[in-house]
Amino acid sequence: MEAEKPVPKVGVGVFVLNKSQSVLVGRRRSSVGDSKFALPGGHLEFGESWEECAAREVLEETGLIIHKIRFASVTNSVMLNDKRPSHYVTIFMKGELVDPCQEPENLEPDKCYGWEWVKWPLVPKPVFEPLQTLIESGFQLAEVPIPDCSFGNV
Template sequence: MHPLEKFEYCPMCGSHHFVENSKASKKCENCGFELFMNPSSANVAIITNSKGEILVERRRNEPVKGTLDLPGGFAELGETAEEGVAREVMEETGLKVTEAKYLFSLPNIYRYSRIDIHTLDMFFECKVEDESVLTANDDAAECMWVGPDDIHTEQFGLRSVRWGLIKFLGREECFSKEIHENVDKNV
């Protein structure tokens, strides 16, 4: 379900004449208020250790509980993308990010509470202070270091994380065509 479908009445004046204005907005025919539903900002960390292995988590919660993931999550109000990715890494792994280098972004649809939340996932290559303090916390049920050749992207439950790993690992044969064909599918 698109998030705008939940809004039957204008949040400003309460009118039932709150109609679709574009694929990202509804507008009140009574008072003129327009509500936009743009993508939410999310961050993903790609962290490698001194052996070149990538930090991978197992998801503790839905959606896609039990599948593999990378550290990350939604940005909070008032923080930069770099601050958000560092906060998420700390919350989920106990690791302190010392550097966050922006790599690329991918659109995603995150199904939560029966609503499709459109996101723009920003991927960062992160360096951390001390790999030895790694601990699974918050949304991470388990954390592990995995060699690049042992990464099987089909084991990752979130579409943008699968595609992000494909791109990061240079396995992009059909990447560009596939992402644009499937941008509106939650696969």
């Protein structure tokens, strides 16, 4: 029997912005991109919209609830030097926090070392290849007006 030929997978990475216009990144614990910084996200499931995937993955990984989810960009990454070589088409989405004062929790410690807010594009190194490709492309993250939560104005 002949070995099955590898196929590209579809990933969704999500720009979650907080009240100070920082983006959420975490250091991966995975056979693909291990110990590299990435946005919250994961695999697109069969029949799922990009927006549904973005909201689901962010909630599952961080406990954050996002809305006003929209397309940001896409990359094509062939990662042959990982422990498990892979090819990903990564759809980047952008979403706003329903509660701009909410902080992330590390709900999948077996997949992520922890979350932190950073200014775009100052993502700590090493950076997961799809996100690094996006940074190198000069992608600009347009600012999203987010209410100030210091006085309860949400």
